[in-house]
Amino acid sequence: MNSELPYLIKRFQPDHINDMADLYHAVYRRRIPPGFFTNKYNTAHTGIKHIGFLAYNEAGNPIAFYGVIPCFLQMGAKAVLAAQSADTMTHPKYQGKGLFTKLANLTFNLCKENGIRVIFGFPNQNSLPGFINKLGWQVTDTMDCFVIPVNRFDWEKLIKRLPVLNRLYAAYISHILKKHIIAQPGLNNSALREGYDGVYRTDDYLKYKTYNNTKVIKANRALVWLKVSNGLIIGDISLATDNFNSVMRTVTRLARKIGVKQVLFHACPGTRMHQLFNERYWSVKSFPVIFKDLGSRLPINRIKFTSADIDTF
Numbered sequence: 001m002n003s004e005l006p007y008l009i010k011r012f013q014p015d016h017i018n019d020m021a022d023l024y025h026a027v028y029r030r031r032i033p034p035g036f037f038t039n040k041y042n043t044a045h046t047g048i049k050h051i052g053f054l055a056y057n058e059a060g061n062p063i064a065f066y067g068v069i070p071c072f073l074q075m076g077a078k079a080v081l082a083a084q085s086a087d088t089m090t091h092p093k094y095q096g097k098g099l100f101t102k103l104a105n106l107t108f109n110l111c112k113e114n115g116i117r118v119i120f121g122f123p124n125q126n127s128l129p130g131f132i133n134k135l136g137w138q139v140t141d142t143m144d145c146f147v148i149p150v151n152r153f154d155w156e157k158l159i160k161r162l163p164v165l166n167r168l169y170a171a172y173i174s175h176i177l178k179k180h181i182i183a184q185p186g187l188n189n190s191a192l193r194e195g196y197d198g199v200y201r202t203d204d205y206l207k208y209k210t211y212n213n214t215k216v217i218k219a220n221r222a223l224v225w226l227k228v229s230n231g232l233i234i235g236d237i238s239l240a241t242d243n244f245n246s247v248m249r250t251v252t253r254l255a256r257k258i259g260v261k262q263v264l265f266h267a268c269p270g271t272r273m274h275q276l277f278n279e280r281y282w283s284v285k286s287f288p289v290i291f292k293d294l295g296s297r298l299p300i301n302r303i304k305f306t307s308a309d310i311d312t313f
Contacts, residue, residue, distance in 0.1 A: 007099070008060075009106065012052040012067055014038070019054060019062040020087075027089045039211035040086070040311070045204035046070040048114045051083060053103045055094075063091040066103035068111065068119055069311055074192055074200035075298060083111055085121030085131075085292075086311045101134050108135075108294065117296035120303070122287035122310050137290040140301055141268050145286035146277040148263040150252050155259030156228070173228055176257050180217035180250075185210050187225045187236045191271050191304040199309045212313060219250040225308055226251070228258060234265040235308030237273060244276045266307040273306060 010016070020037050024030075043049045052067025068083035090099050111119060122143070123131055131137040159169045174181075186206035191198040199205075214227040214235060221240035224247065227233045232255040237247065255263050266286050267274040277283070287310070291300050307313050 006058070007063065008056040008058075009103070010054050010056070011110070012041070012050050012054055012065070014050065016054055016062075019056075020065055020089075023054075023062040023065055023089050023091065024087075026091050036211060039208075041067060041069065043070045043208065045202075045208050046072065046081065048116075051107060051110055051114065051116070052087075053106045053110075055099050055103060057094070063094045064099035064103055065089045066100065066107050068107055068116075070114075070116060071205065072200040072202070073118070073197060073303060074189070075197040075303070079200050080117055080296070080298065081115050083116045083119045084309075084311055085119055085123070085290075088123075088127060100130060104135055108292065112294050117294055118298055118300065119292040119294065120300075120305075121290050121292075122305075123290060124287075128288055128290070131290055131292075135292065137292045139288050139290050140303070141289040141305075142285055143266045143268055143287045143289060143305065144274065144278070144283040146265045146267070146281045146283045148248075148252060148255075148265075148281050149261065150232075150256045150263060151259060151261050154261035156230070156261070159259070173258055176254060177215060177217055180219060180254070182216050182218050182223070184216050186214065186308065187216060187223055187238050189309075190236050190238065190273050190306065191268070194272055196271065196304040197299075197302045198304050201308075209308075209313075214313065217254075220246040222247045224251055227313055228260065231255075231260045231262045231264045232258065233307055233313060234263065235313050236306045245280075248280070264307070266305075266310065268304040268306075271304050271306075 017037050021032055024032055041050050048070050054062055055064040057063050066088050067086050069086045070083045072079045073082045159165045186209050189198045189201050216223055216225050220243050223238040225235035265277055
């Protein structure tokens with residue numbers, strides 16, 4: 001048992017995956033797909049993996065988790081070992097007991113021991129005060145979410161309420177996209193091409209990111225990395241020429257056929273992708289971009305992100 005809290009705290013290991021899945025269900029009342037957490041936290045391509053901690057009650061049931069996902073940031077000509085703050089879960093019966101802060105600080109120390117120099121994250125508004133006030137994170141930016149309505153009725157949402165139709169709907173999505181899909185797992189970082197710093201999307205990283213069901217399609221000589229989940233989410237775009245308008249016409253046409261209500265794209269201000277969307281579509285403020293410097297003193301203000309860099313994409 002921990003000396004400060006009457007709970008058993010363990011470093012996250014592969015054999016804790018089922019405990020994580022049970023805790024996720026207790027917190028969010030839904031099940032994750034088999035193998036999801038196994039693949040998400042297997043960051044062997046960085047040289048380290050399973051960075052986080054679980055807490056258990058006296059009966060041996062999982063009650064809290066905090067974990068980060070190691071990755072590399074490209075900063076100028078250098079690749080810097082970093083991590084993204086990922087799943088933060090506390091069982092409803094054990095909230096407000098200091099578990100989040102305890103597990104987070106243990107994870108930060110583990111990061112330092114493994115050479116991780118900085119951690120970044122995209123918390124929701126409920127989690128943000130805890131990161132800032134209790135753990136000393138700093139906000140460097142706020143992403144905008146561009147919203148493009150394509151259907152009045154949300155067929156995707158209706159279908160997902162009927163489990164018997166889920167497989168048929170997945171097959172239907174594949175059918176609609178099949179003429180456009182290309183065989184690659186993701187796209188290089190558009191922000192890096194503009195001279196900003198950002199997530200270094202190596203081939204190994206893009207293979208790792210397949211823990212989520214994303215696709216790359218070709219649209220009017222451009223490449224679009226996307227995911228269909230509560231809308232069609234654009235992760236990033238690689239434009240071949242100045243053909244943004246025709247690319248988006250293709251994307252919105254496909255989204256309309258798929259039956260989602262809207263197309264979404266998250267981006268940091270200052271990037272070309274943000275500018276192109278901002279000139280054409282309305283937006284709302286979405287995720288704050290926060291950093292926890294672990295003593296590196298890196299110039300973090302030039303690091304930019306898109307939807308593809310968020311762990312849920």
